[in-house]
Amino acid sequence: MTDDLRDLYQDLILDHGKRPRNFRAIDNANHHALGHNPLCGDKIDLFVAVDEAGIIQDVAFQGSGCAISVASASMMTEMLKGKTEAEAAKLFDYLHHSCTGKPADETGLDEDAVDRIKALAGVRDYPIRVKCATLAWHTLQSALKSKAKVSTE
Amino acid sequence: MNESASPVCYAAEGEMFACAAPTRFAVDQYRKDFPILAQSINGHPLAYLDNGASAQKPRMVIEAMTRFMENDYANIHRGVYQLSQKATDKYEAVRGIVRRFINAEYEDEIVFTHGATESINLVAQTWGRKFLNSGDEIIITALEHHANIVPWQMLREQIGIVLKIAPITPQGEVRVEDIKALITPRTKLIGFAHVSNVLGTILPVADICAIARASNIVTLVDGCQGICHLPVDVRALGCDFYVFSGHKLYGPNGIGILYGRRDILASMPPYQGGGDMIESVTFEKTTYKEAPHRFEAGTPPITETIGLGAAIEYVSTIGMARIARHEDEILVYASEKLSAIDGLKIIGTAPHKSGIVSFTMKDAHPHDIGTILDKCGVAIRAGHHCAQPLMEHLGLAATARASFGLYTMREDIDALVVGLEKVREIFG
Numbered sequence: 047m048t049d050d051l052r053d054l055y056q057d058l059i060l061d062h063g064k065r066p067r068n069f070r071a072i073d074n075a076n077h078h079a080l081g082h083n084p085l086c087g088d089k090i091d092l093f094v095a096v097d098e099a100g101i102i103q104d105v106a107f108q109g110s111g112c113a114i115s116v117a118s119a120s121m122m123t124e125m126l127k128g129k130t131e132a133e134a135a136k137l138f139d140y141l142h143h144s145c146t147g148k149p150a151d152e153t154g155l156d157e158d159a160v161d162r163i164k165a166l167a168g169v170r171d172y173p174i175r176v177k178c179a180t181l182a183w184h185t186l187q188s189a190l191k192s193k194a195k196v197s198t199e
Numbered sequence: 200m201n202e203s204a205s206p207v208c209y210a211a212e213g214e215m216f217a218c219a220a221p222t223r224f225a226v227d228q229y230r231k232d233f234p235i236l237a238q239s240i241n242g243h244p245l246a247y248l249d250n251g252a253s254a255q256k257p258r259m260v261i262e263a264m265t266r267f268m269e270n271d272y273a274n275i276h277r278g279v280y281q282l283s284q285k286a287t288d289k290y291e292a293v294r295g296i297v298r299r300f301i302n303a304e305y306e307d308e309i310v311f312t313h314g315a316t317e318s319i320n321l322v323a324q325t326w327g328r329k330f331l332n333s334g335d336e337i338i339i340t341a342l343e344h345h346a347n348i349v350p351w352q353m354l355r356e357q358i359g360i361v362l363k364i365a366p367i368t369p370q371g372e373v374r375v376e377d378i379k380a381l382i383t384p385r386t387k388l389i390g391f392a393h394v395s396n397v398l399g400t401i402l403p404v405a406d407i408c409a410i411a412r413a414s415n416i417v418t419l420v421d422g423c424q425g426i427c428h429l430p431v432d433v434r435a436l437g438c439d440f441y442v443f444s445g446h447k448l449y450g451p452n453g454i455g456i457l458y459g460r461r462d463i464l465a466s467m468p469p470y471q472g473g474g475d476m477i478e479s480v481t482f483e484k485t486t487y488k489e490a491p492h493r494f495e496a497g498t499p500p501i502t503e504t505i506g507l508g509a510a511i512e513y514v515s516t517i518g519m520a521r522i523a524r525h526e527d528e529i530l531v532y533a534s535e536k537l538s539a540i541d542g543l544k545i546i547g548t549a550p551h552k553s554g555i556v557s558f559t560m561k562d563a564h565p566h567d568i569g570t571i572l573d574k575c576g577v578a579i580r581a582g583h584h585c586a587q588p589l590m591e592h593l594g595l596a597a598t599a600r601a602s603f604g605l606y607t608m609r610e611d612i613d614a615l616v617v618g619l620e621k622v623r624e625i626f627g
Contacts, residue, residue: 050241051574055567055625064562064626086566087583087596110596112564113626172570 054168054175055113058121063113068106068123075104077192081185083177088115092185094126102126102134105186112178118166119182125159131190137163138183145169145179224525229517230606232257243576246611251396251555251602252580254427254449256510263509264451264502274498276475290501293508294491297456300511301441302432305461310491311499314455315423316346318442319390321457321494322419323350325467327388333359336386340365340373340402341592342395345585347421351390361385367592371398371547375406382410388417393425393441397584397598398547399530399555401429408437417463423447427604428526428554430519433458445503449604450510454503457494464490471496514605522605526554529603533612540619542627546598557584557598560619563626565599571625572599575618577611 075093082089088111095104105123110116126134137159143150144167152160169175230236233255238245247255273283275290294306303309312318331337337351341364351362363386365378378389389411394401404420411418419440425431426443433441439460446452459467469476469487473496478486487493514522533556537543542561560568569581580600583590590596601615 051571051621051625054570060625085582087587087590088566089596112566114567175566175570178566 050171054172056165056168058162058165059113059117059168062117062120066107066116066120068104068120069108070106071108072104072106075106077189079185079189079192081109081181081188083111083115083181085177086112088112088178088181090115090119090182090185092119092182092189094186094189096131096190100130102129102131107182111181112175114166114169114175114178115181118179121162121166122182122186125156125162126186129156134186134190138187141166141183142180145176224521226525226606226608230608232259232513233606234258234261236606240576240578241574243614244610246577246614248601248603248607248611248615249578249580250427250447250604250607251424251584251600253446253452254604255606256451256506257449257513259513260450260506260509264506267502267505272502275501276492286501289508290499290504293504293511296508296511297458300431300515301426301458302434303458304434307489307491308458308461308464310457310459310464310494311504312442312455312457312494313453313500314446315421315442315444316350316455318440318455318457319346319419319421320350321470322440322442322459323354325470325494326417326463327351327354327360328358329466329468331358331360331387334361334385336361336363336381336383338363338365338378338381338386338389340378340391341367342371342373342398342400342586342589343390343392344396344421344423345587346423347390347392347419348588360387364588365391367400367589368549370549371395371400372549372551373400373402373407375403375410378407379410382414382416386414386416388419390419391421393420393422393431394428394553394555395547395589396424396555397557397586397589397600398549399424399552399557399602400547400549401425401551401553404436404438408439412437424553424555429523439463445507445510448507448510449514450507451500451503453500454507456507459490461490464494467494469493469496473497475499517605523553525605526603526607529607529609529612530554530556532609533601533603533615536612536616537619540616541623543619546593546595554604555600555602557600559595559598560622560626563622565597567626568599568619568622571622572615572618575614575621577615577618579615 072093075095077094079092090109092107097103105126107119140150141163147170166179169179235255271285273286275287294309297309298306363381408418418438420438422441422443427448441458445454476493476496478488544559546557565581582597
């Protein structure tokens with residue numbers, strides 16, 4: 047594989063793309079949203095369970111998409127457990143900046159999460175694919191805004 | 200045309216494909232006519248296999264447009280000065296070029312639009328709104344491009360027509376009997392693609408038009424993927440409307456064609472109002488020009504029309520029948536090569552196909568395929584191809600699609616195969 051492609055399709059991405067974690071529904075989710083990228087047909091059905099203290103207890107997803115979008119969703123579900131909504135928002139900012147080649151400040155962020163996001167940042171050289179990497183996170187934003195158990199955006 | 204171009208073999212009227220053509224299809228010669236093909240992408244020679252989305256432009260088209268802007272450009276149908284007359288003559292001459300190319304009977308059956316999408320919207324909004332009533336039925340097929348679905352849905356919202364969908368077979372064919380089964384006394388129009396932009400299926404256009412005509416049903420053929428791959432004779436096909444875009448036929452974008460049978464065009468009200476489509480205007484009453492001018496409001500894409508004329512002359516010089524044969528050979532070669540790839544599935548296996556092969560791969564999403572192929576210099580389309588209902592019918596979110604042109608050579612297919620092996624290496 048060329049180095050360029052290796053930069054995009056790192057082992058971590060390929061692994062999560064093939065074997066997505068938390069690929070399920072959550073029965074008692076109190077936030078839910080459907081994310082859709084009409085350009086390529088990627089779809090994500092996202093479930094979030096947030097407790098009364100505002101801590102994300104569980105995140106899971108279902109759907110279909112390219113390796114980048116599935117891996118991004120899978121890694122997102124892993125890195126959000128135990129985080130507050132504010133911490134999730136900071137991670138999204140960091141991911142967005144990393145994937146669009148802007149200066150990204152990692153101070154105060156979970157190191158493990160930062161490593162995972164860095165693995166995704168290879169999309170910065172593929173502008174059309176940035177949406178693949180951010181779809182799950184945009185869906186998270188609408189899910190957290192929604193209060194109903196099931197929302198179709 | 201430049202010195203390296205194909206041997207000139209001007210086809211007189213009615214002999215478009217009958218010229219004494221060299222037996223070998225000189226693809227390497229024709230490729231020299233397309234400056235863009237000479238480049239490298241990511242260190243590999245460009246293998247441009249997205250002709251279904253848009254075709255590249257031969258130097259003859261580029262030069263004709265440049266020459267026109269440098270020497271002949273002015274607004275048309277307006278000026279009393281010589282330059283405007285020259286521009287008008289050259290512009291109107293393209294109507295004749297298009298007429299000959301599709302063997303229409305009269306030049307005034309050729310309406311210039313901005314593209315096939317506008318052509319279909321024009322028919323829906325003029326013919327449709329004038330002649331259809333609530334409860335009237337339009338039949339389209341399950342494999343249509345959004346451009347031949349949405350304009351009819353908009354008409355449905357406006358006047359309450361009924362839209363019926365003719366099914367396709369598992370191979371991706373449209374069967375005449377399936378369309379026939381949907382016809383009722385309320386059926387007013389059948390709209391369908393000449394060639395499917397996803398599956399490559401060639402539809403039985405003449406047979407569908409024949410059953411439609413027998414029931415006084417109007418036919419509209421979306422010829423976007425037909426005009427660039429096959430010789431088209433609208434009178435032999437027997438259709439009432441035939442639409443296509445210039446940019447898929449090696450011409451510029453921004454120019455499209457609506458062919459309409461003379462008596463039908465004459466019965467249709469104007470589309471957009473504005474300059475150049477009127478006979479006289481007072482604040483009390485405006486009268487309109489005859490077809491085709493009544494459908495061409497405002498300053499049209501003049502230079503693009505000149506470019507389309509040049510594109511048609513270019514492909515006519517080579518001969519559409521020869522282009523079709525060449526692309527058939529490429530299709531057979533590509534189908535064989537792709538079928539041999541483990542985990543690859545060709546989507547659309549109709550016996551009559553043209554110029555297009557869609558496929559999926561086990562474990563690799565079409566978008567990932569597209570990105571990896573791009574790294575190998577191969578340009579293909581990945582996605583739903585503006586045919587979401589068809590994709591849903593196939594149970595697929597997306598496919599990868601390689602589509603061919605007159606300059607496609609076996610080496611392009613070999614580069615595609617090398618790229619797909621790389622996809623397997625990464626995702627296998």
